[in-house]
Amino acid sequence: MKVNIPVRMKNPWFWVGVVSVAITAIGVDPMTxxxxxxxxxxxxxxxxxxxxxxxxxxxxxxxxxxxxxxxxGDSKTALGYDRPNKEK
Structure with a gap:
């Protein structure tokens, strides 16, 4: 099992997913x-x-x-990525 974690950590949408999933899993009310x-x-x-x-x-x-x-794990292609894809 290999995952290209450095590429994911550079992507801001990865962090949006982690934070939102963590908040939901914990069952937190943001007003708390x-x-x-x-x-x-x-x-x-x-x-x-x-x-x-x-x-x-x-x-x-x-x-x-x-x-x-x-x-x-990631595919061989994804493991070869150096950075997230950016739209031009």
């Missing part, structure tokens, strides 16, 4: 986070809850999976 202290409390709550932690990990894994290949 009204201060940095509340954000820290929310992170601590997820880390102390095995079900939420596993759900979040599985949801983030789904962002990494390339639906055009079998399994979890």
């Amino acid at each position: 986070f009204t201060s940095w202290a509340a954000v820290l409390d929310g992170i601590k709550a997820v880390l102390s809850n095995p079900v939420q932690l596993c759900t979040m990990a599985l949801a983030i894994l789904s962002v990494f999976i390339d639906p055009t290949t079998a399994g979890v």
Whole structure:
């Protein structure tokens, strides 16, 4: 299983997917986070809850999976990419 993680991390839409999936998996109401202290409390709550932690990990894994290949790994073509495709 090989995944071209550096290319994905350079793509801003990858981060949109990771953050939105994590927030959804945790079951967070955005109105809960009204201060940095509340954000820290929310992170601590997820880390102390095995079900939420596993759900979040599985949801983030789904962002990494390339639906055009079998399994979890990238295709040989995708592994050869140096950077995300940009429209010209």
